[in-house]
Amino acid sequence: MSIEPEIRETLGKINVAASGRTLANLNLLRDIEVKPDKIKISVAGAGLSASSQQILRQDISLCLKPLLNKQTLEIEYISVPLNELNHVKKVVAVMSGKGGVGKSLITGLCAVALNRQGYRVGILDADITGSSIPKMFGANQHLAGNEEAILPAQSRAGISLVSTNLLLTNQDDAVIWRGPLISKMINQFWDDVLWGELDYMVVDLPPGTSDASLTVLQSLPISGILVVFTPQGLVEMVARKAVSMAEKMGKPIIGLVENMAYLKVPELDKKIEVFGTGHGEELAKSIGVPFIGQMPLDPALAALCDSGDIEKYQHPLLDELEGAISRS
Ligand SMILES: Nc1ncnc2c1ncn2[C@@H]1O[C@H](COP(=O)(O)OP(=O)(O)OP(=O)(O)O)[C@@H](O)[C@H]1O
CATH class of the missing domain: 3.30.300.130 (Fe-S cluster assembly (FSCA))
Structure with missing residues (x-):
């Protein structure tokens, strides 16, 4: 034998x-x-x-x-060739109609939720100019590699991370590139990185419905999209725009996530709806896509992101995110 x-x-x-x-x-x-x-x-x-x-x-x-x-x-x-070494079973993208609604944070939480279930997970940070993924995971090592491929960084729990910030000598440096260069960089993050065997890759898209987002949707084999929004009227409108763009490109919507839905004040045992009452469920129904759930504006979560400890966060939405992605 x-x-x-x-x-x-x-x-x-x-x-x-x-x-x-x-x-x-x-x-x-x-x-x-x-x-x-x-x-x-x-x-x-x-x-x-x-x-x-x-x-x-x-x-x-x-x-x-x-x-x-x-x-x-x-x-x-x-x-x-790297395309023979990389086997990524499912690529999901996280999108928002506008900046600052917590798209990167939800990307990070999706990866954490999938990793907790034992899946092999990677994050491709395509938010080149506003990259905040490495900080959330406390990753600051410069990406290693050789002339054939770049090696992703690893989070403490073993999530593979690739981001422009991990290529900069100083993570506080601003990336002021024009569209074509950004698109080239995003393609390189897919083509020139040794991702190896992954069950899921979560892509943090650039904010809004810009050219950069379009490039990612066109060039990566994305199988589903999560749309993040906050409960302000205007943001709901842009969430509709994001969904419509994704649908025009033939990409299925996994669901909507309403971030900063309310403020959690543990001392008062009270929910304060900072941006007004959320209509996430109604919005999802009216667009005809699933509603995944709400994430509160949680000071504990902000603190964990700032200290690079997002992997310690516990919230029921994580199970909802994992369930929605794995069923998609
Ligand atoms: N639910 C929340 N609770 C506490 N802090 C939050 C929450 N959502 C987002 N934040 C904080 O708000 C800031 C912006 O979030 P994030 O970077 O995820 O937004 P974004 O939509 O990706 O922004 P951009 O599109 O401009 O890159 C971060 O500091 C993040 O930690």
Whole structure:
């Protein structure tokens, strides 16, 4: 009986230096050849610096030592196109009609909710000029990689993150690029990143119904869209606009999320409807899309985002988000 499956399973568990993920998870383990006198392992070198490749070589040798039966071991690094290494099962985008309604925050919470259910999740931050995802997750490491691919950063809970802010030397630097450059960057985040095996990718779209949002909707294989809005009349109107744009592009709407629906004051045990009574459910009904739920304006959530601890947040809306996305 061939020992190839056993070798694949054993090596698949090795953690790849600088990635926070395993060889199997990154899909880097390619051919395994077992001969009476030799075992040959082919590994895709995408995203791995020379030192990461060296460390991995040692880890593979160490792991295989007990399985070698007088055979020699050969480990080779090969070049494999990224589209053969990246398998993203579902891509969902989070959209808003206008800026500042909490689109990035809901993107982050969707990823947290899916990750808690054991799914492999990545966030592609396409909000290039207003990127706030890394801060919420406390990620500040510069993205690593080699000439073949960029490696995503990892959140504490293991969510893969790619954002312009993780490419800047100083995260406070402003990104003042024009449309075409932004579109190019977003495409690179899809084409040139080693995402590996992911169950879900959540895309934080640029705010509004701008060219940049259109580019993302056209160029990425998005299977569904969540629309975030707040309970002001004007914002509801732009939410309708966002839904209509998504529908025109043939992208199904997963549902509407009403953010900042009310202010939670635990000391008073009271809900204050800062922006007036929300009509989220009615709005969703009138547009003919599902209503996922409401998120309060919660000072505890704002504090967790500021300290990079969004993954600690607990709220029933997270289950609703996970359910809506996984059913879509
Ligand atoms: N429900 C909420 N409770 C507390 N703070 C919130 C809530 N929603 C959003 N915020 C805070 O409001 C700010 C804006 O949110 P966010 O960055 O998610 O908006 P956005 O719609 O993505 O903005 P833009 O479109 O301009 O990028 C952030 O500091 C975020 O932490």
